Amino acid sequence: MNVDGDILLDRGTFQGNIHLVSARVDDTLSIVKIKQEKVTFPLYLRLLYPFIKNIKKNPITSLLQKEYQTIESHYMKIDLQFARIGRLRDDEQSWPEKNNLNLDGFIYQKLGTDDNIKVLKDAKTRLKWLRLQPEFFPQTYEQLAEVLKKEGDPDAATEILIHKERDIRPKLNRLSKFWNRFLDITIAYGYKPTKALVWSSIFISIGWNLFALGYDNCSNSISNNKCLFSPASEISPYT
Template sequence: MGRSPRLSEAERKLWNAFPTGETVELAQVVTGHGTVAGQNAPKDGDTWGPERTVRASVITSLLLGAREAAPGSVPAVRLRGARITGSLSILGGRVEHELVLSGCHLDEPVLLTATTTRSVRLTDCTLPGFSGGGMRVAGHLSLSGSNITGTVRLARAVFESGLWLGGIRLTADDVWALSAGSMVVDSGATFRGADITGGVRLAGSRMNGDVNFEGATVRNPGGYAIRADDMVVEGTVHCTKGFTAQGCIRVRGARISGTFCFAGAVHSPDTPYALHASHMEVREFYLDPAEPVDGVVTLAHSRVGTLQDDPHTWPEKLRLNGLTYDRLRSGKVERRIDWAGRDPEGFRPQPYEQLAAWYLRDGNDGLARRTQLAKLRARRRTQGPGLRVWGRLLDVTVGYGYRPWLAGVWFALLLLVGTVAFGLNPPRPLKPDEAPVFDSFAYSFDLLLPLPAFGQREMFDPAGWTQGLAYGLVVAGWILATALIAGATRVLRPQ
């Protein structure tokens, strides 16, 4: 197709450059990531005149084969500093050429729904939305640095070489600013430095590389900042270097083969969870937020290889029931025990059991016993008055069996009291002619033992206040013996 007299001068430049893939620059533009998301996108593009205006229909005609390639060249639409009027729309088509727009202003949303295309790059552009649901890109999609004032729709889209949304400013009135459920990205997806107002939906998506939210800000107070249920990531998820979310981050059921690195900030006190990471599988979970998470965090029923966190940033409400891990890093035992008991719904034994099991695998038997003891003390607070009294008695006397030496301390203390008291006030012999020489130590020892060992208890009868002391020692001996047996039974019982 030759030159058309109906083309403007700007359109004619693009028409002639297409066969060789040359870039048509209608004005100098600043490109590349700035300190503010979308700062290089044009702010006055709607005022540009005919010398910088190209109709979208001209671009779609070229992409769909209106001109042939020049010999030895790869045709493409490459345009800088233009205002594009009309709808850049290719629905269900097949595009064999790249589309590269830089520093452009688009009056209407881009519509590439269900289209098969090569790489599409709309960098540092201003546009009112992008619809690419079900599109298949033999290359990558880049909207980096652009200022988009409508929803970006990429549900069920497939990208062979990546999704680049770094430095994007995305603002939408809809629930989702980015709707990309069930998307497949054969390489990585980056949102580095993005500023997004509205939710990001990645539920059911598959990323065969990293997912990078470094320095990104996502705002959707009272709703989901990021919803990525059942997302599969073969690389690492980076929520670091100033990452901030206002709204819930939900990765329930996600599977991450690498590391989930979370070192940003989350503020979502008005949603059921601020960080919803239940039923997740991840090789390594690095949880070190820049400040304590503002809201409830759940890791319930997740499976983690290595869990590394910072006790100073744990939220007040933390659900760990069903969480399993192969290795823990950082955190003193006192803080870990506190960590296991922060469930907002009350006492849950499994977090304590899992923590004790980890200490046993790590060779720290003493720490495992302290954890089990803490579990029993926490359970006691949920029991009735009678069981609480019995539990307190077991705790004081033998530490529920995990501190059997306490029984020895009590026994020695009571033995000392009895030895001194009966030494100063010896009981009278029941049969003076047959009684052995009185020994206050042996007599007190006999009183404390359920079965006498020295034959003193049956041969002497205390009187006065020492009679009450003798009865008290007998009762105390039985209590110590019962507590010791109960505690030993609890410890030896399989957990």
């Protein structure tokens, strides 16, 4: 799909897929104040499905699984995989449920709005948006950070990139998780190098105090030959 102008989905009521995979929109994709059709599962299906969802080759469970999937398909899903647009305009109430958003490969030049809609550019809110995806896609974090930086908010961009590294942690093995956490605590993965100066100052201060404590103890016990190394001021080259 190639659109020279805008795609406006504002104030509509939707169910099922909003499918814009590989779409090209020169200007604005607007998803604002839309309503999602309410989806209701029968009580028995909600209770049974966690136990039967992985059972195969059983006619009864297969029938129940199909019924569940049919109802589930009514949830609004937004698929923007590999789409390219000029400007994205949206609001939080128009986002789909968790696991129903696909932003993999989605490219946009800026986040925009009009005078009546709150701009959603803060890192905390946009992280919620990224985490609606069913999988972790690092490109989606990098794309958002790039746009935020271009729009004059490098701090928000940095927060997004830091959380990209944090959100990949559950997929790592134990050793890699430890190293990931260490880099987070010490230098924020290199995005906040001043943290390294803080930690260096702490370690230098600890080392200085330990050395001073050892020096004092050694000075007090030198007369009893309890100190292996004497302070330099107590050693004479002529004795």
